Amino acid sequence: MKKNYRPFVLIILIISFTTLPKISLKGYIQPEITSELTPEANKDWTVMLYFCADTRSVNVTTSIDNSGNFLHSDMTSTKMHIYTTDLLPGSESDINIIALYDYPYSPTYHDGHAVIYNLRTGTGGGVVEVANWGATNMGDPQTLSDFIDLCKTNFPADNYALTLSDHGRGYAGFCYDYHAPHPYMPYALGDCLTVPELESALSGGNEVDVLMLDTCLGGSFEVAWQLEGEVSYIVAGESTQSGSALHHPREIAYNLSRDTTMTPAELARVAFDTAENPQVLPSYSHWGSVSLYDLTQFPVQATGPSFKEKFDLFTDKLVDEINYNFSKIQFFQELRSGLDATALHTSTSMMVDLYDFIEAVVANQSEMHYVETGNYGTDLLAMLTPSPTGVLVDEYHYWSTATYLHGFSVCLPDSYDMYKGYLYPGMYDALKISTETSWKAFIDKLYGLLDFGQFMLPDFYEIQLFIIDPSIRLDVYFDPLGDPKRGFHIGLNDNMRNNHMGVELGTLGAEYQDDLIGNVMIRVPVPSFQLSKSNGAEMFKIIVNATTAASATQDVNLTVKHVTNDEVVWEESKTHDIEVGQALTTEVSTDDEMSDFEVTEIPTKRFGNTNTSNVVVISIISFTVILMVIYRRKNKFE
Numbered sequence: 001m002k003k004n005y006r007p008f009v010l011i012i013l014i015i016s017f018t019t020l021p022k023i024s025l026k027g028y029i030q031p032e033i034t035s036e037l038t039p040e041a042n043k044d045w046t047v048m049l050y051f052c053a054d055t056r057s058v059n060v061t062t063s064i065d066n067s068g069n070f071l072h073s074d075m076t077s078t079k080m081h082i083y084t085t086d087l088l089p090g091s092e093s094d095i096n097i098i099a100l101y102d103y104p105y106s107p108t109y110h111d112g113h114a115v116i117y118n119l120r121t122g123t124g125g126g127v128v129e130v131a132n133w134g135a136t137n138m139g140d141p142q143t144l145s146d147f148i149d150l151c152k153t154n155f156p157a158d159n160y161a162l163t164l165s166d167h168g169r170g171y172a173g174f175c176y177d178y179h180a181p182h183p184y185m186p187y188a189l190g191d192c193l194t195v196p197e198l199e200s201a202l203s204g205g206n207e208v209d210v211l212m213l214d215t216c217l218g219g220s221f222e223v224a225w226q227l228e229g230e231v232s233y234i235v236a237g238e239s240t241q242s243g244s245a246l247h248h249p250r251e252i253a254y255n256l257s258r259d260t261t262m263t264p265a266e267l268a269r270v271a272f273d274t275a276e277n278p279q280v281l282p283s284y285s286h287w288g289s290v291s292l293y294d295l296t297q298f299p300v301q302a303t304g305p306s307f308k309e310k311f312d313l314f315t316d317k318l319v320d321e322i323n324y325n326f327s328k329i330q331f332f333q334e335l336r337s338g339l340d341a342t343a344l345h346t347s348t349s350m351m352v353d354l355y356d357f358i359e360a361v362v363a364n365q366s367e368m369h370y371v372e373t374g375n376y377g378t379d380l381l382a383m384l385t386p387s388p389t390g391v392l393v394d395e396y397h398y399w400s401t402a403t404y405l406h407g408f409s410v411c412l413p414d415s416y417d418m419y420k421g422y423l424y425p426g427m428y429d430a431l432k433i434s435t436e437t438s439w440k441a442f443i444d445k446l447y448g449l450l451d452f453g454q455f456m457l458p459d460f461y462e463i464q465l466f467i468i469d470p471s472i473r474l475d476v477y478f479d480p481l482g483d484p485k486r487g488f489h490i491g492l493n494d495n496m497r498n499n500h501m502g503v504e505l506g507t508l509g510a511e512y513q514d515d516l517i518g519n520v521m522i523r524v525p526v527p528s529f530q531l532s533k534s535n536g537a538e539m540f541k542i543i544v545n546a547t548t549a550a551s552a553t554q555d556v557n558l559t560v561k562h563v564t565n566d567e568v569v570w571e572e573s574k575t576h577d578i579e580v581g582q583a584l585t586t587e588v589s590t591d592d593e594m595s596d597f598e599v600t601e602i603p604t605k606r607f608g609n610t611n612t613s614n615v616v617v618i619s620i621i622s623f624t625v626i627l628m629v630i631y632r633r634k635n636k637f638e
Helices: 006-019 070-086 141-154 195-201 221-227 243-256 264-276 307-324 328-337 354-363 371-383 432-436 439-446 612-637
Strands: 043-052 095-103 113-118 128-134 157-165 174-177 191-193 208-214 231-236 289-294 351-353 392-397 409-411 459-466 473-478 488-492 503-505 511-514 519-525 539-545 554-564 567-578 582-589 598-601
Touching (some): 043 141, 070 243, 113 141, 128 141, 141 195, 191 195, 195 221, 221 432, 231 264, 243 264, 307 371, 351 354, 354 371, 459 473, 473 519, 503 511, 539 554
Parallel strands (some): 043 095, 043 157, 208 231
Antiparallel strands (some): 174 191, 231 289, 459 519, 473 488, 511 519
């Protein structure tokens, strides 16, 4: 008896292929977020609340349990009170309040889980769970883009508002997901939405009328510059904030549900006013600062150049001043050091108030060579004065002593460490303000790239790892047998996040330099090895670690030099390819010898990582077994 099993084979193969996970080129499984809903009727407003409660109170720790963070407590209270006390019953027919809430750790969901809710009053149908997205990286722009797309598709409206609730670091980004490790630096505070990523999530049909940044340091000039075209109005504060900001969505829900016909300008005004003087929670008035920005005014030309053009001209002149007289580098550095920026966490954020800086430049016009420098600065000060028709509509700051706050912060470092406070390699270069103006060129004039070729120690080893994915780590270990007290480590240390930007210098006189754009250098003083006739030559290890590499296979170019009295007495270079999850180890002798690389595999720490090769192998084996079983049965029946 013969049977035709070909249809069954075909069906099984089709089912097997469709159940294979989607494998991305980055080496991990990329889940697709989809939801099939029935679109509702068009309304006046849809307000989207992006609650990033899978976050930290202060720092990321070694524990995966972040359920006790105070932001989660405040956001939970806000979400609950919106539908129990704040929304006016019956307003559901005119407005939608849709919340994406990313819960922190729980015994059931170790990596947190995100749920989308339609917040409605009891008489309006109650709270509805729209979708459960499971473990979700809120620092991924695709997550925000998918959320906005879901809201616009299924909850259409004439106007759209978006609120981001979590930590914020101005030009460095917002919404730090605790369980999604930083894509570049394993010692960072979790993955977050960079400013370019925020722009991409808000583009391509995802534009919003009003954006409310209920975070610290949201009133960033770089952010406003980047989002012009995607957002009409922004309500945010340039300073650090208290937890009061996390209750701000209640004010929006309360007021909008009582006047659903508000225009975007009117809602933005209400958002500003209720941050300064809350109605629902009068005691929650401690916003460090809050400003209302009209981004539609950035490109407007009245009687002359627009605000954007005027700022560009001003930054050109700042660069011209330094090019004409290099001594102005020190002048501008001293001017920067004299600016008060306490509310902006100047030691880590490297921010100053934009108006305050320009005002200081104008006040020192006598020091300038070009008269246009002061003229452009004076024009900008007028444009940055709060006005109903200006780029800055209004500004408020809580502290009476913070007279230096005028509405916009801007990055202006007082040291070369400007990047290391925020951990994204070269991320300031990716901002539009860097490509469309000379502001970044001005900063580079003040603090140029580090000179790795300048020898400073009389006798040392220099280890150079140049032009490589900046997420790859370089470490030096000295671990003499039988004498652990003499051992040391130089490199990044996950247990030192709060000190020295996470860099450990385990021996006196050592140096670690990382420009975060692909160049790393370590110097180890030879006296650190405490050489003597009794112990002879010593060995130290150099490890190139690709645990969290952002790229796939790439070439490692490692050079080791022995420098004595500014003269290179020995030098050797080695090249080797490295893949994500690998480490290359070489040993160097103080007799100036270097071993070949030893390759080891290290479990990757990237968010959502799954070994793609294992998935493929298992799938192929499964196909083979299925075919063998069918073939044997086919022979049996023939």
